[in-house]
Amino acid sequence: MKKYTTISFKLAVVFYLLFMLSSCQDEIEPEVEIGQEGITHTDEIAELIAGVATKDGSPDNIIDRSSCSTVKFPISGILEDEEIIFNSLDDVLSIGVQVLEIDWIYPIQVVLFDHSEVTVLNEDMLDEIQDACEEGGSDTDNECIDFIYPFTISVFNEVTEKVDTQILSSDKEVYEIFSSEGLITNITYPISLIDSDGNTYNVTNNEELVSVLNQAPECDEEDIIDFEEQFENEINDLLLSNTWSATAYMEGNTDKTSLFSGYTLHFNEDNTLLASGTEDFSGNWEVELLDTSRSLSIEFDTDNESFLLLNENWNLNSYEETQISLSRENEEGDTKYLQLSTN
Numbered sequence: 001m002k003k004y005t006t007i008s009f010k011l012a013v014v015f016y017l018l019f020m021l022s023s024c025q026d027e028i029e030p031e032v033e034i035g036q037e038g039i040t041h042t043d044e045i046a047e048l049i050a051g052v053a054t055k056d057g058s059p060d061n062i063i064d065r066s067s068c069s070t071v072k073f074p075i076s077g078i079l080e081d082e083e084i085i086f087n088s089l090d091d092v093l094s095i096g097v098q099v100l101e102i103d104w105i106y107p108i109q110v111v112l113f114d115h116s117e118v119t120v121l122n123e124d125m126l127d128e129i130q131d132a133c134e135e136g137g138s139d140t141d142n143e144c145i146d147f148i149y150p151f152t153i154s155v156f157n158e159v160t161e162k163v164d165t166q167i168l169s170s171d172k173e174v175y176e177i178f179s180s181e182g183l184i185t186n187i188t189y190p191i192s193l194i195d196s197d198g199n200t201y202n203v204t205n206n207e208e209l210v211s212v213l214n215q216a217p218e219c220d221e222e223d224i225i226d227f228e229e230q231f232e233n234e235i236n237d238l239l240l241s242n243t244w245s246a247t248a249y250m251e252g253n254t255d256k257t258s259l260f261s262g263y264t265l266h267f268n269e270d271n272t273l274l275a276s277g278t279e280d281f282s283g284n285w286e287v288e289l290l291d292t293s294r295s296l297s298i299e300f301d302t303d304n305e306s307f308l309l310l311n312e313n314w315n316l317n318s319y320e321e322t323q324i325s326l327s328r329e330n331e332e333g334d335t336k337y338l339q340l341s342t343n
Helices: 002-027 044-053 089-093 096-101 123-131 171-178 206-214 227-240
Strands: 069-071 075-079 082-086 108-112 117-120 145-148 151-157 162-168 183-187 191-195 200-203 244-251 264-267 272-276 281-289 294-300 312-319 323-329 335-342
Touching: 044 145, 044 171, 044 206, 089 096, 096 294, 096 312, 108 123, 117 123, 145 171, 162 171, 171 183, 191 206, 200 206, 227 281, 227 294, 227 312, 227 323, 272 294, 312 335
Parallel strands: none
Antiparallel strands: 069 108, 075 082, 108 117, 145 191, 151 162, 151 183, 191 200, 244 264, 244 335, 264 272, 272 281, 281 294, 294 312, 312 323, 323 335
């Protein structure tokens, strides 16, 4: 009997000690070493870092008219009653000014400024994204400088009270970390950045990083959304910067290019137009890029039958540095084509 009593007593002591140890552990707060340069999401440096890592939505503004969103390809649209699938932004840009006439087919998947994704079901949803976006370069993203990846950080989570070491390799990862509440982050220096001019910066502490981000050179963030005005300016500048010739003129199946052989066209800033050759003919010109038309209007004040053929409100099909393609359908349904080329 005595033997069993001794064993029971010993077990009781063990259980008591375990209980006391557990109670003490509950009362002791874990000691977590946090560096003096710990960054929280409300600090100035965190806001500057998040600005660099914000998703830049400006390259595809011609599609969604918003610098705060980026379209995910492929997407589809209707142009001249034909459905076209676009697999990249280059596919969209390749059709030139006609992109403004595309009716996009919904739903469209887009990535927002914070790298989250949303399905846009209709034009009203896209309008809401556009309305919420600050345009004209005043949006919070900094497109003039970028981090050079990868770099390492240590993160203390105030909820789980755990420290984690992470290697960051993308803007998305950086944005999520430095925009999140309840995290204290230490950057493992040195890290490097590169600006829009190609200059690199090696940074060794938080103070240097704030200085570099605040003093980054300004650049054109291309946040434009008024593409009608942009195209109009581009074509005006193109016409004014060169002397042109009519290198192709087709009326139906009839080639009448030879009627303009030896003549050059001079487009002037006051919207006057001069054709120089065997004779000189003067007139006027105007570019219009509206929601329903993209046109170059030409009107010569002459009785010359050849140059009267040019007096049209020409549809602008395409343009590049050395060539402009125009067309016009007459009342009989025949199409006239005019090609202007630089000399």
